[in-house]
Amino acid sequence: MKFVSFTLFLSFLAGVWLNPVYAEPMVSLKKPPASLEQWYKPANKRQVxxxxxxxxxxxxxxxxxxxEQNDPATDNKAAMEKWIKRLDKDYNKIVDMVPEWEEAIKPKLLPELAMFAEKGDMYRLGKTLKMIKRTCDDCHTYYxxxxxxxxxxxxxxxxKLKDIGGDLSGKAQSFEENMEVLSESVNRILIALDDGHKSVALQSAKTLTDQLEVLGGSCNSCHKDDEYPRERILGKATQQRFEKLQANISAGRVKDSQKLMGEIAVTVCAxxxxxxxxxxxxxNALLPEE
Ligand code: HEC
Ligand code: HEC
Ligand code: HEC
Structure with missing residues (x-):
């Protein structure tokens, strides 16, 4: 579910941001009203x-x-009326939940919709539906x-990343600090391989493994007790690459070591x-004040 929402989020942003390149003026995004927060986790138990x-x-x-079907032979009329009632209820909930958005919806369109359905006037029903749809789209564009x-x-x-002892003992890291040291280790290995400094490369490869172990402790702060995400990126396949890397560096196989580092960068970092x-x-770009 969350993954779907990210994709939507991205495509939505692309839509908003690419507009000026093609034709329309830039849309200025608006800050959400304060009362919205209570309808989201963690303030609420559900994403209401x-x-x-x-x-x-x-x-x-x-x-x-x-x-569209508009088929008098079937019982679609009753079904349609049922959905119109539901739409009426949920559409009005928008302002029950967030009074600041009173101007954003047109609740009067709902009785009209019901009336056209009752009369079987599908043409005007369709037009009214479009007018409702426009209120949806307008709010979405800005908010x-x-x-x-x-x-x-x-x-x-x-x-906060957990302290796992060893060389890294006593250093509680933030996520961002961990990323910086990961990046340093990757580059230290690549520099040492380039310059033939075998023991530096070996030591740095060991450090990188430890740093990733520390990072791995953070996965379940979001993924809870789902073990799969960690396995996918830091699991057995990655472990085996690091073992092979140690062996290759020890044996002086520079090209193979560099190739493995490339694989690690893709399968772990990227x-x-x-x-x-x-x-x-x-x-961070959208909410820079935090
Ligand atoms: C959890 C999965 C994850 C893995 C695995 C991971 N990163 Fe990151 N990385 C992130 C996230 C998330 C950010 C953005 C952090 C933020 O905005 O606070 C980031 C940011 C970074 C940054 C930018 C830091 C900054 O100052 O903004 C660098 C550099 C980086 N990662 C390097 C690496 C390298 C090198 C590896 C592999 C050895 C790696 N990362 C593996 C998730 C990951
Ligand atoms: C007054 C503002 C407002 C109006 C009116 C409104 N919405 Fe939304 N809608 C939002 C906001 C804000 C979001 C983003 C919610 C989020 O990402 O958590 C959203 C998101 C959505 C989503 C996307 C959920 C997803 O997949 O991420 C759908 C679908 C949706 N609205 C349907 C509708 C329909 C249909 C209507 C009209 C009948 C409507 N909305 C009217 C504010 C509004
Ligand atoms: C701050 C929250 C957060 C942290 C920390 C985090 N993730 Fe994720 N991750 C997400 C979200 C959100 C998604 C997208 C939705 C989903 O799959 O749950 C995701 C998706 C994934 C996916 C793709 C979906 C899947 O299950 O294959 C993988 C793999 C993954 N994360 C691995 C990791 C690993 C490994 C770590 C720790 C090193 C980590 N994540 C840490 C939030 C997080």
Whole structure:
């Protein structure tokens, strides 16, 4: 579910940001109203706002599809009326939940929708549905990106990485500090390989393994008791690459070692960055005051 929302988030941002390149003026994103927070975790037990949105979309789709079919032989009329009632209820919830958004919706359109359904006037029903849809789109254009970034994208600032002892003992790291030392270790290995400093390369490869072990302790602060994400990036395949790396460096096989470092950079660093860092960087760009 979260993954889907990231993709939407990204494509939405792309839509907003690419607009000026092609034609339209830049949309200025608006800060979400304060009362929205209570409808999101952790203030709420559930993502109430988001689930209301999912229902609205389903309701709009049901009504539109029945209107299109417009088949008197079936019992679609009753079904359509049922979905219109639900839409009415959920659409009005928008302002029950966030009174600041009173101007953003047009609740009077709902009784009109019901009336056209009752009369079987599918043409005007369709037009009314479009007018409702426009209120959805307008709000989304200005508010959706910042709401997603504020309430639903993971952030790494509060994560404290656990002390695992050994060489790294006594140094409680932030996520960002860990990233910086990871990067230093990777480059120290590559520099040492380039210059034929075998023992430096060996020691740095060992340090990198320890640093990744520390990082691995953080995965379950978000992934809870799901072991798969950690296994995918820091599991057996990665462990084996590091064992092979030690062996190659020890035996003086520089080219093979460099090749393995490339594989590690892709399967560990880049693979994780593609899901986590891209979203994190976007979040930081959108919410710079934090
Ligand atoms: C959890 C998966 C994950 C793994 C594995 C990972 N990174 Fe990162 N990396 C991140 C995230 C998330 C950020 C952004 C952190 C932030 O914004 O606080 C980041 C940021 C960075 C940064 C920028 C730090 C800064 O100052 O903003 C560097 C450099 C970096 N990573 C290097 C690496 C290297 C090298 C590796 C592999 C040895 C690696 N990372 C592995 C998730 C990961
Ligand atoms: C007054 C503002 C507002 C109005 C009106 C509104 N929405 Fe939303 N909607 C939002 C916000 C804010 C988000 C972003 C929520 C998030 O990412 O957590 C959103 C997100 C969504 C999503 C995306 C969920 C996802 O996959 O990430 C759907 C679907 C949706 N709205 C449907 C609708 C429909 C259908 C209507 C009209 C009937 C509507 N919304 C009217 C504010 C509004
Ligand atoms: C701050 C929260 C956070 C932390 C910390 C975090 N992740 Fe994730 N990760 C996410 C979110 C959100 C997603 C996308 C939704 C999902 O799959 O749960 C994700 C997705 C993934 C995925 C892709 C989906 C999958 O299950 O294959 C992998 C792999 C992954 N994370 C690995 C890791 C690893 C390894 C670590 C620790 C080194 C880590 N994550 C730490 C939030 C986090």
């Amino acid at each position: 706002w988001l689930h209301t949105m999912f229902r609205l979309r389903r309701e709009m789709q049901a009504i539109a599809e029945y209107a 959706q990106p910042l709401v997603t970034a504020t309430f639903r994208s993971p952030h790494y600032d509060d994560i 693979r994780c960055h593609n899901t986590h860092r891209i979203v994190s960087d976007l979040r």
